[in-house]
Amino acid sequence: MSEYDITLQGVSKEYGSLLAVDDVCLALPRGSYCCLLGPSGCGKTSILRMIAGHEEITRGRIWLRAEDISHLPPAKRNTSMMFQDYALFPHMTAAENIAFGLKMRGVRKRARLQQAEEMLAKIGLTEYRRHLPAQLSGGQRQRVALARALITEPAVLLLDEPLSALDRFVRIQLRGELQRMQKELGMTFIHVTHSQEEALALADLVVVMDQGRIQQVGSPQEVYGHARTSFVASFIGDHNVLTGRVEGGAGDARDPLRLTGRSGQTFRLLGRIPEGQQVEFAVRADHAAVQPDDADIGTDTDLNVLRGTAAVVEYAGFQVRIRVDTDAQEHFTVYVPEQRFAARPVTLDQRVKVTWKIRDTDLLDTEPVH
């Protein structure tokens, strides 16, 4: 039990008739940076708030190490929350905000301001100790909120969309600081976000959620490289999700599964699915290549081919994004490195073929995991 900082056992949350969190089980290893990722309303914030104690649990249990904290008040949980928009007390200075948790624990004024001072130094805001939150920039407020949450030395830090209120430049800078802080403290961070970029950049463990359920749990590489469901593939982005009907094949490398897609084209992939079944599969946009329809791709039998029309050709700096539409209105996006595109350009409305390797074709689960 104790190698996990937070364990959720069949946790559900209902708001009236709405099931916001549906029987979630999750164990977060000690000292990990965990991102709860999903669209708004997927239940990620409810989970965070239930761990913090700001939301009642409808069913299930939450453990912090070996202690059942399911029904403890927030103050007794040894967790600390950093709120979206930071929730700094507007009438208190930066130093007073940071020292608030110590004040509530009855630490004497001198001692708590001393500790706040150390925190201010750590976050590089020593000169701002007497500033009110309204006089601080977004990034400075974020740091003060982080310091306020950390000063009581909690076991777990809960962060609710901590970077979403900031502009891109500050966001990337503070993202780095969060990561460094977490590694230095060796504390478990649970970070709620709707940005896949943020989750991939920060997390040791990504938990992708949709409609109150966990869709996939894994390292950023696992989630990005092998999306398990079509939801994860489309939410993580950079993936194409196609459907097809199994026509036959053993499903191993020698005799791959053969599928017919919506536009009548045949694809091959690895996996064991009975004939006649409808399946979904994903292909990463950077794993495919595009060439004019008449181009010679050789006799490489290792490739899947999809024919269509170049519907969008967008220059995006180091790469070019090309969307190919099939006759059955399936969309397939390919990222082509800038130099390769220059060597073999594709123009708008040109007939093209997209190719990718059979082993880069990921069969998706139809049912979400629990």
Add this chain to the structure above:
Amino acid sequence: MPFGLAAPYTLVLIVFLLLPVALIVTISFWHYSNFVMTPAFVLDNYRLVFSPVYLKTYLNTFRFAVLVWFFALAIGFPVAYFLSFEIRTTRIRMTLFLLCTVPFLTSNIIRSISWIPFLGRNGLLNGGLLFLGLIEEPLDIFLFSSVSVVISMVHLYTLFMVVPIFNNMMRIDHSLLEAARDNGASDWGVIRHVILPLTSPGIMIGTIFVLALVLGDFATVRLMSGGQAASAGLAIRNMISSTQYPPAAANAVVLLAVTLLVVGGLLRFVDVQKEL
């Protein structure tokens, strides 16, 4: 031309406020004897106001002001808290808030008079206390005393405390309360360290309303005290009814000055511009 928009009201204020005040200040220095007043510049009227009898009246007025303020705050703050933080839906909140204002659809006089059958010797309060065996015989202290004056003023003026506090509380982000609890604050800690400091401007504005209203009141005092209690406003009214205009005017000037001092003092603690 934009001044045209403000001109009518400016005119109203000049004719019905500034001129009368100027007149009162002038008359307060006039000489008067035996129902006749003559233009002069004497301080006799002010000497009268600062005589021990009237100073006692002023003290009594302040006593009312402080008591009513205390009860209005003690009753009004929890009501505002309940409306802002305990009620979750805007619809119910607004319905309950409007309910609070319903008594204001009736005139002040009628609302004061309504207390008489309740507080009287044979009233509901005495009846209830007798029934519970808490008293042996009806008490006279409830009606036509300072008690009834304070009760009825609290009833009249508490809403003036509720509204500005409620207005302040509605602007408090609920995540601040959660942040305080997350940092270990108890229920009382949340109120003491977060809600009270953030609603202090509302409390100040409510205090200004209540104090100004109580200091200037004469109708409630007259009606509910039955002549058993005095206030500065009532003293002025009594002087006027016996046509002692110059001393009444001096009294009014002093009362006005005192009220302005109190309000001015309180305004130093609030940034009115921020609250509008």
